[in-house]
Amino acid sequence: MHIPDGFLDAKTAVITSALATAGLGVALAGVRRTLPPRRIPLIGLAAAFVFAAQMLNFPVAGGTSGHLVGAVLAAVLLGPGAAVLVMSAVLILQCLMFADGGVTALGANVFDMALVAPAVGYGVYRLLRRLVGEGLRGRLFATAFAAWCSTVAAAISCAGLLALSGTVPLRVALPAMGGIHMLIGLGEALITTLVVAAVARARPELLLERTGPRLRPRYGELAAQGLLVALGLALFVAPFASSWPDGLEQVAATLGFEHRAAATPALAAPLSGYVIPRVGSAALSTVIAGVAGTLVAFGLAWLLASLLTTPRSRGARPGGKGEAPRAPRAA
Amino acid sequence: MHRALLEPYQHRRSAIHRLPAGLKAGGALAFVLVIALLPRASWTAYGAGAGVLLLLAGLSRIRPRALALRLLLVEPFALGVALLSLLQQDGLRIFAATLTKSTLCLFCMVLLSSTTRFSALLRLLWRIRVPSLLVTTLALMHRYLFVLADETACMVRARRSRTFTQDRASAWRSSASVIAQLFVRSSERAERIYAAMCARGWKT
Numbered sequence: 080m081h082i083p084d085g086f087l088d089a090k091t092a093v094i095t096s097a098l099a100t101a102g103l104g105v106a107l108a109g110v111r112r113t114l115p116p117r118r119i120p121l122i123g124l125a126a127a128f129v130f131a132a133q134m135l136n137f138p139v140a141g142g143t144s145g146h147l148v149g150a151v152l153a154a155v156l157l158g159p160g161a162a163v164l165v166m167s168a169v170l171i172l173q174c175l176m177f178a179d180g181g182v183t184a185l186g187a188n189v190f191d192m193a194l195v196a197p198a199v200g201y202g203v204y205r206l207l208r209r210l211v212g213e214g215l216r217g218r219l220f221a222t223a224f225a226a227w228c229s230t231v232a233a234a235i236s237c238a239g240l241l242a243l244s245g246t247v248p249l250r251v252a253l254p255a256m257g258g259i260h261m262l263i264g265l266g267e268a269l270i271t272t273l274v275v276a277a278v279a280r281a282r283p284e285l286l287l288e289r290t291g292p293r294l295r296p297r298y299g300e301l302a303a304q305g306l307l308v309a310l311g312l313a314l315f316v317a318p319f320a321s322s323w324p325d326g327l328e329q330v331a332a333t334l335g336f337e338h339r340a341a342a343t344p345a346l347a348a349p350l351s352g353y354v355i356p357r358v359g360s361a362a363l364s365t366v367i368a369g370v371a372g373t374l375v376a377f378g379l380a381w382l383l384a385s386l387l388t389t390p391r392s393r394g395a396r397p398g399g400k401g402e403a404p405r406a407p408r409a410a
Numbered sequence: 411m412h413r414a415l416l417e418p419y420q421h422r423r424s425a426i427h428r429l430p431a432g433l434k435a436g437g438a439l440a441f442v443l444v445i446a447l448l449p450r451a452s453w454t455a456y457g458a459g460a461g462v463l464l465l466l467a468g469l470s471r472i473r474p475r476a477l478a479l480r481l482l483l484v485e486p487f488a489l490g491v492a493l494l495s496l497l498q499q500d501g502l503r504i505f506a507a508t509l510t511k512s513t514l515c516l517f518c519m520v521l522l523s524s525t526t527r528f529s530a531l532l533r534l535l536w537r538i539r540v541p542s543l544l545v546t547t548l549a550l551m552h553r554y555l556f557v558l559a560d561e562t563a564c565m566v567r568a569r570r571s572r573t574f575t576q577d578r579a580s581a582w583r584s585s586a587s588v589i590a591q592l593f594v595r596s597s598e599r600a601e602r603i604y605a606a607m608c609a610r611g612w613k614t
Contacts, residue, residue, distance in 0.1 A: 085511025123550020
């Protein structure tokens with residue numbers, strides 16, 4: 080999903096850079112305020128960890144492979160502000176050292192993958208945690224669905240950016256990016272959940288630390304991030320109402336979809352002002368596809384959480400094979 | 411894939427390598443900005459840009475094959491996104507222009523990153539007053555990236571030597587365990603690093 084240079088025009092590059100800078104500033108201030116100095120090295124190490132984890136390939140059908148993105152993993156393991164910082168550091172390093180993702184598109188990439196993805200993911204995660212309770216099954220279910228939502232939301236935001244720059248028309252970009260990432264999101268959800276489950280098995284105290292009282296003062300920061308994300312999405316998607324002949328239906332599809340897929344309160348508030356009087360059949364089918372996809376992902380997330388927390392299902396596997404390997408102690 | 415990328419060319423000596431990092435980074439930024447924001451049909455400017463880059467690449471005395479390899483590794487991403495732009499009116503021209511722009515910018519960044527040490531870039535970020543927490547994070551990340559990559563490779567090798575056949579499900583499970591273990595080790599390492607930093611007089 081890294082946008083290279085040359086795909087964004089000046090206005091999109093400037094807007095996204097401003098939003099990314101503001102979001103990163105809020106995250107930095109929040110982390111500096113709430114993070115004890117003891118944990119500052121952990122942020123840097125976590126960034127290196129996310130980068131290293133992205134290099135591990137997971138086999139998908141037919142010789143292709145995918146890898147973890149890690150936005151929700153970082154948010155669940157470290158908290159939302161730290162996740163924004165970690166993902167931004169990963170993107171900046173990829174851009175400067177490996178030319179992966181453009182310099183002029185750095186703002187856009189940070190906005191997509193370091194702001195939208197963790198903010199939407201963490202919003203969904205907190206919401207579901209409150210709904211389904213604090214147990215391990217609830218945690219895993221919330222993680223799985225949040226990872227799926229964050230992948231899809233980042234893809235939609237990316238499609239909106241490309242369309243706003245006039246590189247790819249929205250009616251191509253949205254179904255292509257959204258559709259593909261609804262599948263990719265399943266993989267991301269599976270990996271993220273498996274990793275969180277494995278951390279919970281190996282070192283539960285690393286996870287329990289996060290649910291402590293330190294989460295309280297972060298709600299203001301989370302609200303600010305959510306507002307920025309919502310503002311950006313509104314900016315990138317709303318102009319199509321005027322500039323495209325059939326843009327209205329597309330906007331309806333996008334907003335309806337966005338509203339459904341990323342069920343964060345922060346998103347719903349600014350977007351609910353758009354009341355679309357008539358929705359075309361193409362848009363309707365997109366919305367239905369989006370809703371159906373969301374429901375399927377929701378069900379799969381629940382199934383995965385149940386499978387991982389039922390002791391019998393793990394016992395069925397040949398003893399210890401494929402279990403966490405004990406690597407030789409690093410010297 | 412990243413193994414090839416991590417191979418350093420940053421420590422060579424050449425006229426380009428010796429230039430101050432600020433100049434190179436500023437030049438690269440200006441080049442990328444100009445190329446990315448030019449109107450789509452300015453083909454002479456693209457030609458001139460390509461000429462300048464090839465000249466700099468020649469002066470840097472990095473093997474052309476190494477540069478081409480690094481460029482080819484990042485090019486598929488640009489190509490993938492560019493293919494989507496074919497599906498519209500006048501798609502072929504937008505496709506060609508976008509791909510040319512992104513290839514030139516990629517080449518420029520590959521050249522910058524293979525002639526400039528990352529620590530010099532970090533010092534530059536520090537000097538232009540990027541928040542210190544971000545620079546610290548980037549510095550720590552760059553320092554431990556290779557350590558953690560090695561540790562991952564080590565764990566993956568250990569897993570391979572213990573599983574003779576592996577279906578897809580167990581591959582996912584064990585890779586997830588590797589990542590989880592990597593996180594546990596990273597957080598333990600972070601504690602040790604903090605102790606070491608304090609021992610050397612580090613303050614926030």
